[in-house]
Amino acid sequence: MSKIVVEGLTKIFGHNPRRGLARLREGAGKEQLRRELGLVVGVWDVSFSVEPGEFFVIMGLSGSGKSTLLRCLNRLHEPTAGSIRIDGQEITALDRRSMVELRRRRFGMVFQRFALLPHRTVLSNVEFGLEVQGVPAARRREAAREALRLVGLGGWEDSFPHQLSGGMQQRVGLARALAVDPDILLMDEAFSALDPLIRREMQDELLELQARMNKTIVFITHDLDEALKLGDRIAVMRDGRLVQIGTPEQLVAEPADDYVAAFTQGVDRAKVLSAGAIMQPVKAVITDRDGPSTALHRMRQNGISSIFVLDRQRRVQGYLTVDDVVDAATHRRPLGDYLRRDFQAVTPDTRLDRVIPLGAAASVPIPVVDDGGRLRGVIVKGALLGALAASGGDSERGEDPERGVAS
């Protein structure tokens, strides 16, 4: 079951926002609503779901409604319409007391400007969530110390927030959220106020923490690189609407529209795309029991000059060039004597920046194999270059005459 399911979520700001709802359904635009009714549309008919343990990033420029969307999830902003289910429980219908209870047990939140309590020590700040729940002092202090250790701030318990650098303050913010042991972490531009170096460090540490804790994280950012680095999936927002949801690769390789395409244009595609995204099905292979005539026939039929040899489990044994096969046929020798093993396979999730050096060196296409060594597809040089060009390589790939094997 999905952790969070959002359906048709709409948030309109202003006096009596339900008036705007009807107008939106009639097809009125955001701008029209602002002019005619003085209402501001924050989020407009957004639906998505987040799986348990997923790192879900919501990305958009300022004013795109991403922070509003996040605040609807724990009802810091009251949704105007739509449904939000956490573990199957509809939360938009909860009364105030149940909502307070839900916030205490299920959510931890991290804020862009840290939002620490300046009159409390670091330890007391981290205790805050548990204190509000009424956890006895000794137990919450223990949990707070543990959370501080987790974010690498052991020993700073008695300092005040203003004595800490920005990065350290945000660690306190993170520890405060972790101390209540929530299943869901809401992070609102959590690293945006930090300078780039500290920021990268925090991103790495968050990923490391996430690998251990396996929380469901909803992370807001305006920074594409951050989104691509952190997100299992990314939702792109624009003007209060969801433009596209997908893995980092999908956004880069198959942008839903020009907006996303423009967004992802500057990305180093080699760091985002993986072998699986650009590999193509293999046109022709032979097994280790086939003879030279079968091999020649398949190669001629597909217009390729080399062919992969697989065993019965479809594991790649090696490859043969057309010359090898012809030689084997003339001298009536088994193909196995000619088998070439000087190839290097990659897995589908290998990033392109690691595939490129192989592609440059190889004289045959690069086989893509799964964990069991079975052939899944191949990457030809043309596809590699096409994928790295910002425009995306789909069309070039389709027309590649050498699809299959050979170069």
Next chain:
Amino acid sequence: MIDQILHLFDVYRLPMDRWIRALVDWLVGHWRPVFQAVRWPVEQLLNAVRDGLLAVPAPIMLILLFVVGWRAANWRVGLFAAFSFALVGFMGLWEELMVTLAMVLSAVAFCVLVGIPVGILAAKSDAFFALIRPVLDAFQTTPAFVYLVPVVMLFSIGTGPGVIATIVFALPPIVRLTNLGLRQVPKDVVEAGNAFGCTPMQLLWKVEFPLALPSIMAGLNQTIMLSLSMVVIAALIGAGGLGVVVFSGLNRLQVGTAAIGGIGIVLLAMVLDRITQSLARKTGIPGG
């Protein structure tokens, strides 16, 4: 005709004074129990504080004062406070000083008791703030003397009514600065409080109030200073204390008497100001 226009105000006299007298007569006639009920707790507190202060032997009071100044600020403020009070005592005005101090303390106690909750309500409700704002403005811009008239009519004369006039006069700053302090609490910190599941009361006491405290303490300081100026003026309606010394000195053209009364007031004002200001600083955000 021309004559009438030139002497415009002789043509018609607005009987405002009679209207007001009718209103006050009506108020006194029908609402007297209410005003007496207001007066009662004020006088109880005032008498208790005054008797308490006067019951303490002067040397012990001076030591206490030093300790309060020292704990609230530093040993220099403590020394200054004890020395100032001793000086007033040696001028023969110890009892008057204690009465004035008692009036200020009781007036301020009521201001805090009323002002902080009103300030909290004002911060939480824009409508309520819009409602009380003109009242606060009126209280603050009305000259101190003008208060005395209705107070005398409704509460008659004496030290108790003097303290009531003082409460009304000194109330606005603490209401305003409580409201302001709460409204200035950063939005994201309030959000954080809500996000971690604070009830409205927890949010107020664990997040908003502590962050508003420096502002509230500044309001308290202003309230104390205003009440000190008012308890002196309240001598006009029969309140006791140092104000009496000044006024009787003025009436009898005894420059010396009026001056030492004035000196006593100034010293008391300085002591109270120093102590509450450093209290305000100490409640401030560390480093911020």
